[in-house]
Amino acid sequence: MKNALPPLSPNYATRRNRAYQESVEVHGKWPVEFQFRPAQGDHRHLLVVFSSVGSKYGFGNALDSVKCNVLRIRDHFDGGASYYVARNMDFSVTDSIQALIEAHMRRLRVTRDEVTLLGASKGGSAALYYGLKYDYKNIVASTPQYFLGSYSKGHGQLGDAVLGEGQSDENVAVMDAVMKDLLEKDADLKRNIYVVSSPGDYQYEQEVEHYLPALREYENFNFLFVESPTVRRHDEVVRQALPSILSIVYSLTEGAAPRWGEVRTGTDAEDPEAATAYLAELRKSDTALATLTRAEFTDGQLQLKGHAFLPGVSPDGPTAETKRLVLEKDGKTWVYPLETTKEIRLYRDYFDEYFCEYATGGFASRADLTFTDLPQGTYDVSVCVTSDDEGIERRTRLISHSAVDRRQAGGDAELLFRGGKGGLKLVKRSIVGVDSPGVCFTAVKAEERDRKVHAEGVFFLPGRNADRDAHAFYYLVLQGRSGCHSFPLGARKNPDAVRPHKLPGDLGTYDFGYFTTGAAGVDVSGVPEGKYNVLVSMSAGGALFTKKAGKVTLKKPR
Numbered sequence: 424m425k426n427a428l429p430p431l432s433p434n435y436a437t438r439r440n441r442a443y444q445e446s447v448e449v450h451g452k453w454p455v456e457f458q459f460r461p462a463q464g465d466h467r468h469l470l471v472v473f474s475s476v477g478s479k480y481g482f483g484n485a486l487d488s489v490k491c492n493v494l495r496i497r498d499h500f501d502g503g504a505s506y507y508v509a510r511n512m513d514f515s516v517t518d519s520i521q522a523l524i525e526a527h528m529r530r531l532r533v534t535r536d537e538v539t540l541l542g543a544s545k546g547g548s549a550a551l552y553y554g555l556k557y558d559y560k561n562i563v564a565s566t567p568q569y570f571l572g573s574y575s576k577g578h579g580q581l582g583d584a585v586l587g588e589g590q591s592d593e594n595v596a597v598m599d600a601v602m603k604d605l606l607e608k609d610a611d612l613k614r615n616i617y618v619v620s621s622p623g624d625y626q627y628e629q630e631v632e633h634y635l636p637a638l639r640e641y642e643n644f645n646f647l648f649v650e651s652p653t654v655r656r657h658d659e660v661v662r663q664a665l666p667s668i669l670s671i672v673y674s675l676t677e678g679a680a681p682r683w684g685e686v687r688t689g690t691d692a693e694d695p696e697a698a699t700a701y702l703a704e705l706r707k708s709d710t711a712l713a714t715l716t717r718a719e720f721t722d723g724q725l726q727l728k729g730h731a732f733l734p735g736v737s738p739d740g741p742t743a744e745t746k747r748l749v750l751e752k753d754g755k756t757w758v759y760p761l762e763t764t765k766e767i768r769l770y771r772d773y774f775d776e777y778f779c780e781y782a783t784g785g786f787a788s789r790a791d792l793t794f795t796d797l798p799q800g801t802y803d804v805s806v807c808v809t810s811d812d813e814g815i816e817r818r819t820r821l822i823s824h825s826a827v828d829r830r831q832a833g834g835d836a837e838l839l840f841r842g843g844k845g846g847l848k849l850v851k852r853s854i855v856g857v858d859s860p861g862v863c864f865t866a867v868k869a870e871e872r873d874r875k876v877h878a879e880g881v882f883f884l885p886g887r888n889a890d891r892d893a894h895a896f897y898y899l900v901l902q903g904r905s906g907c908h909s910f911p912l913g914a915r916k917n918p919d920a921v922r923p924h925k926l927p928g929d930l931g932t933y934d935f936g937y938f939t940t941g942a943a944g945v946d947v948s949g950v951p952e953g954k955y956n957v958l959v960s961m962s963a964g965g966a967l968f969t970k971k972a973g974k975v976t977l978k979k980p981r
Contacts, residue, residue, distance in 0.1 A: 856967030883936025
């Protein structure tokens with residue numbers, strides 16, 4: 424047996440990375456930006472995806488379960504959009520995009536019949552455009568525009584980017600004729616075309632309806648008309664129809680073309696009397712809603728946004744609601760007023776049997792939410808919603824559908840706002856924590872110059888990874904006769920300083936276990952003159968550790 428071993432070879436398991444890889448290729452005049460994700464297993468088909476206005480790549484993570492190759496093309500040429508058709512009325516964009524698609528077809532060894540084009544809104548128009556112009560068989564288009572020029576004109580940056588500066592009527596007319604001309608010239612009616620629209624979308628009559636006479640001539644044309652009280656805006660059609668769209672994509676990319684014809688999907692029209700009775704009964708039930716959507720500490724204030732309302736609706740119609748934030752500890756409560764805000768899609772998020780708009784179902788905190796006078800402790804957080812006209816007042820725990828962990832130091836205390844689906848808590852505790860021998864700490868620098876404190880050093884907890892800058896919160900604390908004064912510190916990656924402090928056999932990663940004031944230092948001009956102990960606190964998980972870093976003397980500002 425030979426003693427020498429062969430060198431390491433690349434691991435075959437790492438070659439097939441199914442994550443999207445973003446890239447740019449130049450074909451002809453234009454660089455084309457795209458994402459590509461290879462197929463999982465034996466699914467050779469190529470799905471080409473075009474994006475809607477305002478989105479970088481179409482359909483987001485909705486295509487995660489699609490097994491075939493996916494090519495998502497960005498509509499971004501010379502800094503602007505093109506509708507995938509013309510940039511500043513230069514139609515050569517289409518040749519570059521088509522060349523990119525063909526390049527991927529060659530690499531993947533797929534034919535045109537093994538390609539499906541998918542898009543919504545602007546992307547839906549592109550799917551139809553490329554399918555007809557470049558002879559692709561499978562086309563899935565949700566809410567496509569027909570009059571590309573008229574839709575572009577005055578539509579934010581889209582107008583100048585597509586039509587050119589000034590957006591002339593002549594250019595509008597040229598672009599408006601693009602889809603009509605393609606449909607008139609197309610002689611191959613053996614295509615699988617799927618168009619999705621809804622009576623709840625104003626663009627059905629404005630745009631989509633104009634496609635239908637010509638598209639109905641195709642051998643396998645399918646029209647899905649989505650009916651739902653939750654479709655009230657253009658972008659909501661694809662959300663409501665997504666199960667149907669995905670079922671079509673799944674079938675086409677596996678080589679089977681569904682034949683649905685023209686069908687209506689969704690629910691029948693609501694019975695007004697049944698809706699009124701159901702929503703009135705819901706209103707009387709002992710329940711309220713309070714969901715957090717955003718929480719940030721800014722300049723000493725906790726900024727909150729979310730949804731809070733009484734479900735259902737009074738038989739007399741919508742009534743005004745007032746909302747209050749409630750903190751509760753040991754049977755005592757502290758109450759803070761909240762602003763009522765308008766929301767435009769709560770009817771979709773909280774649909775319950777019948778449509779209910781909840782147009783004023785949002786809330787936001789006011790600017791005075793600082794908790795300066797709040798005693799230290801741990802508080803349960805709830806929201807109280809009141810309808811004076813109905814004589815209803817209910818309180819429910821505030822929850823968040825995603826994990827929340829926000830922290831900020833102020834004076835002698837640290838504020839934590841934490842929780843998730845089980846509820847949220849506000850914690851106010853001393854900024855000076857435990858001086859534990861179990862942490863690794865060394866102060867490389869702690870000094871004051873011109874009313875700026877400069878401090879940095881190593882600070883981490885063995886066993887708790889410090890592998891990113893958000894692994895913990897660091898605070899600079901000046902402790903003196905005038906009290907405690909605290910300031911945020913940054914975390915910096917500094918493996919050369921950190922790794923010598925690791926214990927033998929410790930497999931943790933602590934490269935970000937380094938605190939710093941940054942080159943500018945911390946401005947302490949607002950701190951009274953005097954002698955101060957310099958402390959550094961590290962807030963991680965539920966613990967707060969504090970170490971002495973030195974002393975400074977602050978003199979009167981010059």
